[in-house]
Amino acid sequence: MNFDRIFSENSRNLQASEIRELLKLLDRPSIISFAGGLPNPDAFPIEELKPVIEHVMKEHAYDALQYGPTEGHNKLRDAIAKGMKSLFNCDQEMDNIIITGGSQQGLTLLAHIIIDPGDTVITGNPTYLGAIQVFNAFRANIEAVAQDEGGINHHSLRERLQDLNRRGKYPKLIYLIPTFENPTGITLSEERRKAIYDIICEYDLLLVEDDPYGLLRYDGEALNPIKSMDNEDRVIYLGSFSKILAPGFRIAWLAGPAPIIRKACILKQSQDLCASTFGQYCVFEAMRSDMLFPHIEIIKQMYRSKRDIMLKALDNYMPDGVKWSRPLGGMFIWVTLPLFMDSVELLPKAIENNVAYVAGKSFFPGGGGANTLRLNFSYATDGQIDRGIRLLAEVVQKELDLKGKGLKGEYISAF
Amino acid sequence: MNFDRIFSENSRNLQASEIRELLKLLDRPSIISFAGGLPNPDAFPIEELKPVIEHVMKEHAYDALQYGPTEGHNKLRDAIAKGMKSLFNCDQEMDNIIITGGSQQGLTLLAHIIIDPGDTVITGNPTYLGAIQVFNAFRANIEAVAQDEGGINHHSLRERLQDLNRRGKYPKLIYLIPTFENPTGITLSEERRKAIYDIICEYDLLLVEDDPYGLLRYDGEALNPIKSMDNEDRVIYLGSFSKILAPGFRIAWLAGPAPIIRKACILKQSQDLCASTFGQYCVFEAMRSDMLFPHIEIIKQMYRSKRDIMLKALDNYMPDGVKWSRPLGGMFIWVTLPLFMDSVELLPKAIENNVAYVAGKSFFPGGGGANTLRLNFSYATDGQIDRGIRLLAEVVQKELDLKGKGLKGEYISAF
Numbered sequence: 078m079n080f081d082r083i084f085s086e087n088s089r090n091l092q093a094s095e096i097r098e099l100l101k102l103l104d105r106p107s108i109i110s111f112a113g114g115l116p117n118p119d120a121f122p123i124e125e126l127k128p129v130i131e132h133v134m135k136e137h138a139y140d141a142l143q144y145g146p147t148e149g150h151n152k153l154r155d156a157i158a159k160g161m162k163s164l165f166n167c168d169q170e171m172d173n174i175i176i177t178g179g180s181q182q183g184l185t186l187l188a189h190i191i192i193d194p195g196d197t198v199i200t201g202n203p204t205y206l207g208a209i210q211v212f213n214a215f216r217a218n219i220e221a222v223a224q225d226e227g228g229i230n231h232h233s234l235r236e237r238l239q240d241l242n243r244r245g246k247y248p249k250l251i252y253l254i255p256t257f258e259n260p261t262g263i264t265l266s267e268e269r270r271k272a273i274y275d276i277i278c279e280y281d282l283l284l285v286e287d288d289p290y291g292l293l294r295y296d297g298e299a300l301n302p303i304k305s306m307d308n309e310d311r312v313i314y315l316g317s318f319s320k321i322l323a324p325g326f327r328i329a330w331l332a333g334p335a336p337i338i339r340k341a342c343i344l345k346q347s348q349d350l351c352a353s354t355f356g357q358y359c360v361f362e363a364m365r366s367d368m369l370f371p372h373i374e375i376i377k378q379m380y381r382s383k384r385d386i387m388l389k390a391l392d393n394y395m396p397d398g399v400k401w402s403r404p405l406g407g408m409f410i411w412v413t414l415p416l417f418m419d420s421v422e423l424l425p426k427a428i429e430n431n432v433a434y435v436a437g438k439s440f441f442p443g444g445g446g447a448n449t450l451r452l453n454f455s456y457a458t459d460g461q462i463d464r465g466i467r468l469l470a471e472v473v474q475k476e477l478d479l480k481g482k483g484l485k486g487e488y489i490s491a492f
Numbered sequence: 493m494n495f496d497r498i499f500s501e502n503s504r505n506l507q508a509s510e511i512r513e514l515l516k517l518l519d520r521p522s523i524i525s526f527a528g529g530l531p532n533p534d535a536f537p538i539e540e541l542k543p544v545i546e547h548v549m550k551e552h553a554y555d556a557l558q559y560g561p562t563e564g565h566n567k568l569r570d571a572i573a574k575g576m577k578s579l580f581n582c583d584q585e586m587d588n589i590i591i592t593g594g595s596q597q598g599l600t601l602l603a604h605i606i607i608d609p610g611d612t613v614i615t616g617n618p619t620y621l622g623a624i625q626v627f628n629a630f631r632a633n634i635e636a637v638a639q640d641e642g643g644i645n646h647h648s649l650r651e652r653l654q655d656l657n658r659r660g661k662y663p664k665l666i667y668l669i670p671t672f673e674n675p676t677g678i679t680l681s682e683e684r685r686k687a688i689y690d691i692i693c694e695y696d697l698l699l700v701e702d703d704p705y706g707l708l709r710y711d712g713e714a715l716n717p718i719k720s721m722d723n724e725d726r727v728i729y730l731g732s733f734s735k736i737l738a739p740g741f742r743i744a745w746l747a748g749p750a751p752i753i754r755k756a757c758i759l760k761q762s763q764d765l766c767a768s769t770f771g772q773y774c775v776f777e778a779m780r781s782d783m784l785f786p787h788i789e790i791i792k793q794m795y796r797s798k799r800d801i802m803l804k805a806l807d808n809y810m811p812d813g814v815k816w817s818r819p820l821g822g823m824f825i826w827v828t829l830p831l832f833m834d835s836v837e838l839l840p841k842a843i844e845n846n847v848a849y850v851a852g853k854s855f856f857p858g859g860g861g862a863n864t865l866r867l868n869f870s871y872a873t874d875g876q877i878d879r880g881i882r883l884l885a886e887v888v889q890k891e892l893d894l895k896g897k898g899l900k901g902e903y904i905s906a907f
Binding site for chain 2: 082130131144182189191249310355
């Protein structure tokens with residue numbers, strides 16, 4: 078059978094994620110990998126979850142094993158709405174919330190109900206790879222706005238929108254991870270949040286605010302999501318239990334304007350009928366039994382310490398001319414190599430030296446970033462982090478010795 | 493904010509399922525509902541699942557709570573491949589299988605990678621509502637081929653394909669539920685299976701064979717799926733654990749040609765990263781611990797008895813001129829009222845009389861079926877089934893008395 082005739086236009090854009098393909102190659106036990114984006118399994122509350130799951134099977138098995146409402150179980154939606162109010166000062170009713178199979182499914186639902194082929198969406202440059210994949214799967218035109226040390230720059234954003242409008246293009250949405258961004262670890266300041274919200278109102282845009290890491294803050298004062306400023310009801314907030322409880326239940330939520338929720342819910346009927354009911358019950362009982370928030374403190378301690386170990390190792394081992402972010406939370410550190418270096422070319426040498434990362438290039442839908450790379454600090458053991466950064470620094474030093482001669486002083490990148 | 497500008501062309505076709513909207517109205521405890529398509533919660537192996545889930549948490553919690561491979565965990569894929577060989581005589585390798593969040597997600601993945609707006613897909617008339625919804629969400633042109641008491645007729649199918657080809661239309665796929673079809677309960681004979689497989693080869697089509705009920709056979713000899721004849725590798729088989737274990741885990745699978753699996757897997761990365769890992773572990777351990785197949789026998793006993801109670805009640809109470817299917821398995825009985833009756837109009841009267849069904853019309857993408865309705869026999873208690881059919885028969889009798897006078901002899905529908 079000739080499958081060329083069979084595949085849709087949408088499917089022709091689909092490309093395997095380089096990251097996920099890479100991860101498959103990293104099974105060699107000698108390799109220390111900072112390439113994934115996985116929570117640490119030691120951060121799963123296994124002992125605390127056992128009585129939670131027992132309770133679900135004892136008291137709610139009939140419902141937890143059955144199909145459930147497409148929008149999700151009301152008690153979980155209600156608990157999330159209350160949590161968004163008390164933690165984030167976001168006024169959400171249960172009816173504004175739909176439970177999804179991970180935030181990734183939330184993104185797919187949004188893309189399907191919003192994006193026609195050729196429609197323009199705005200992201201940061203760089204941005205989350207999974208969002209790029211979704212937008213590509215619906216053949217969006219991605220306009221990626223430059224970031225600086227403070228994240229997406231609101232002046233650059235406004236200029237890009239003005240330019241697009243001049244060319245007759247009116248984007249429908251902007252996608253951002255304002256807090257502890259994947260891949261950079263950067264958090265938008267309160268001032269930038271306000272400035273960006275003003276811009277999306279002025280240009281009549283939706284904002285998709287993806288916030289999987291917001292509760293994993295290790296230093297400084299918490300900032301409320303942009304959703305908390307949303308008096309025009311144009312922000313769609315994506316929250317997730319994957320990083321604060323466990324990804325294996327595949328339970329996340331989408332909170333947004335009623336017309337979006339209605340469409341997303343009808344679409345979700347045809348996509349999977351409902352998110353895992355069993356997972357919803359486990360997550361709800363974890364919230365109800367008051368184990369979730371104390372457990373988040375434990376995760377924060379663990380990841381704060383891992384971040385500090387990685388930062389210290391970078392300080393100790395990395396040669397001059399290499400820069401990195403000092404994230405206040407989340408799971409990633411962003412490294413900028415000297416401009417003449419290419420992290421894609423460097424990767425086989427790193428793997429040869431038993432350490433892996435993700436080359437930054439994949440995160441730049443607007444191009445660039447060849448000299449950047451992403452390090453995950455949540456997954457590796459403390460000892461692996463120190464050793465892995467030392468191995469990586471050796472590779473970078475060798476590359477510097479090889480290619481950097483005579484470039485002293487010129488090779489420090491601006492961002 | 494004006495959302496009209498925001499929504500995609502795809503989303504404009506989305507309509508809430510009449511069935512799911514209806515189900516929300518049926519919370520009144522006095523109503524006996526045959527409208528849903530739910531497994532009976534008494535058919536969930538709650539006691540048997542408790543040790544299975546305990547084992548998962550004791551031995552596999554690190555993996556079961558983590559993200560997993562997009563294509564699904566290998567041990568589950570391998571167990572399914574072996575099961576398809578031993579139960580259905582289908583030669584499948586693990587690599588031909590992707591684990592999905594319900595078969596509904598399998599359908600969505602297929603539609604996304606195959607259907608461009610306006611592409612033609614073929615279904616039976618009637619067919620599964622959830623498939624109609626998916627095809628609509630991707631703006632397919634549905635060509636629904638008439639069914640008779642034996643299911644989709646292969647002569648009608650060939651004629652339709654000839655006609656479409658004459659008009660320059662070359663469908664990409666045909667969607668069928670060959671065994672204990674939802675909504676009709678009909679099973680295609682071995683001869684029709686062969687004839688249909690020959691036709692899809694001749695016309696270079698894919699066949700999507702949806703088989704959620706195949707293992708729930710109450711009478712007669714098992715027939716192998718059409719997939720077992722597939723020496724040209726053009727059948728995509730959708731299997732599910734929802735009806736034989738529990739829908740709450742949302743675990744199903746798609747088995748098909750390698751090029752389809754590859755594309756579906758890349759798309760699934762962007763859709764939800766992976767199906768519930770926890771659900772996959774529970775399902776695998778249910779298979780490994782040998783509780784699944786003995787449990788299917790228990791479900792079959794329960795549903796066989798419920799089917800028989802419903803058939804007997806129909807025999808006892810229904811007035812002359814009403815016909816119904818006598819399904820050999822599955823969850824549904826299909827009722828054909830006299831031609832002059834409209835089951836949509838009748839429904840409020842039925843609900844008034846405390847009994848509910850799904851009007852057949854929704855299942856007919858090609859139009860027609862106004863005098864048909866679907867009864868589910870898996871969910872209600874035995875007592876409710878007898879009483880509910882009596883209540884329904886009263887309503888039908890009243891309608892006959894009201895509208896059927898002078899029509900004696902003319903009102904028996906051919907199908």
